[in-house]
Amino acid sequence: xxxxxxxxxxxxxxxxLLAFLGYFVGGVIDRAQSLGLGAVNPLANGQRKEVFLExxxxxxxKLAKVDGHISKDEVNxxxxxxxxxxxxxEHRQQAISQFKLGSAANFNIDTSLNTxxxxxxxxxxxxxxxxxxxxxxxAADGRVDSQEEAFLKQVANRLGxxxxxxxxxxxxxxxxxxxxQGSPVSASSLDxxxxxLGVTAAQxxxxxxxxxxxxxxxxHPDKLIxxxxxxxxxxxxxxQAKEVQVAYDLIKKQRDKA
Numbered sequence: 001x002x003x004x005x006x007x008x009x010x011x012x013x014x015x016x017l018l019a020f021l022g023y024f025v026g027g028v029i030d031r032a033q034s035l036g037l038g039a040v041n042p043l044a045n046g047q048r049k050e051v052f053l054e055x056x057x058x059x060x061x062k063l064a065k066v067d068g069h070i071s072k073d074e075v076n077x078x079x080x081x082x083x084x085x086x087x088x089x090e091h092r093q094q095a096i097s098q099f100k101l102g103s104a105a106n107f108n109i110d111t112s113l114n115t116x117x118x119x120x121x122x123x124x125x126x127x128x129x130x131x132x133x134x135x136x137x138x139a140a141d142g143r144v145d146s147q148e149e150a151f152l153k154q155v156a157n158r159l160g161x162x163x164x165x166x167x168x169x170x171x172x173x174x175x176x177x178x179x180x181q182g183s184p185v186s187a188s189s190l191d192x193x194x195x196x197l198g199v200t201a202a203q204x205x206x207x208x209x210x211x212x213x214x215x216x217x218x219x220h221p222d223k224l225i226x227x228x229x230x231x232x233x234x235x236x237x238x239x240q241a242k243e244v245q246v247a248y249d250l251i252k253k254q255r256d257k258a
Contacts, residue, residue: 048119048126052229055116056130057095059155060137061102062109066151070103077140081133084235113158125218126229127159128169129237135173136240144174172198172215176243190254196247205255212248216241 060081064074078099082092101107120126134155138148149170156166175195194201197211217223219241221234229237 048123049229051116051119052126052130053091053094054098055112055120056133057098058102058107058112059109059130059134061099061104062107063134063137063148063151064099065103065105067145067147071141073141074137077137081137084239086235109155109158113155117159121160125224127161128218129224129229131156131159131161131169132173132237132240135170139174144170168198171195173240176240176247190250193247193250196244197251208248208251212244215244219244 057078060078064070064078082095085091087095102109102112116130131152134152135144138144138152144152152170153163153166156169157163161169172195175192190201197208197215199208199211203211219237221238224234224237
């Protein structure tokens with residue numbers, strides 16, 4: 001849109017040369033916005049990376065302690081999470097410190113979420129990705145209990161999601177995890193595959209493909225980096241994208257047979 005606005009303004013005020021320049025500059029802005037608001041500002045982008053990393057591990061700490069104790073499964077999940085990201089030594093130490101701070105009995109999440117919303121609240125996908133990380137952690141022991149779900153709902157509401165939107169995302173992420181880790185997928189997993197994409201068997205092929213593409217865009221590395229996701233956290237989002245791909249492939253294969 002900006003390329004047309006600036007191109008027209010350039011032509012109106014100074015002719016073809018300025019029109020071409022305006023069209024070019026506008027195109028750069030349009031492409032940057034497609035990666036997320038603020039992508040044209042490297043300083044804001046860098047600050048978002050710091051805020052995202054800090055908030056994620058603070059909330060992971062709070063989530064782990066929400067039932068009164070931190071389980072071995074939760075500790076192992078966080079350690080695996082850090083290992084998968086191949087974090088620098090500095091980021092790893094920061095993550096551990098923030099997790100411990102978040103798990104403190106008197107830690108209040110409001111300040112952290114306010115800071116997150118101030119810096120990351122207008123991005124297209126960062127809120128979804130952080131909530132996805134938390135849901136995956138909550139399910140590390142094989143289930144999400146009532147206290148964990150209540151906490152996740154509290155965070156989701158603060159991020160701007162309605163109760164219905166939260167339930168849909170919770171259902172999607174939990175079912176996506178069924179397709180990860182290289183697990184074999186049987187025909188009986190078809191219902192889970194539909195839930196993983198947030199669709200139903202009654203929807204058309206086009207609607208299902210649209211939902212699949214939307215999810216893949218949500219986890220796209222270039223878009224996430226453009227919005228401020230730290231580079232060493234991209235691998236985890238990429239793994240989630242693989243799970244979405246497997247679920248979609250299963251649905252497509254079954255529908256092609258019909």
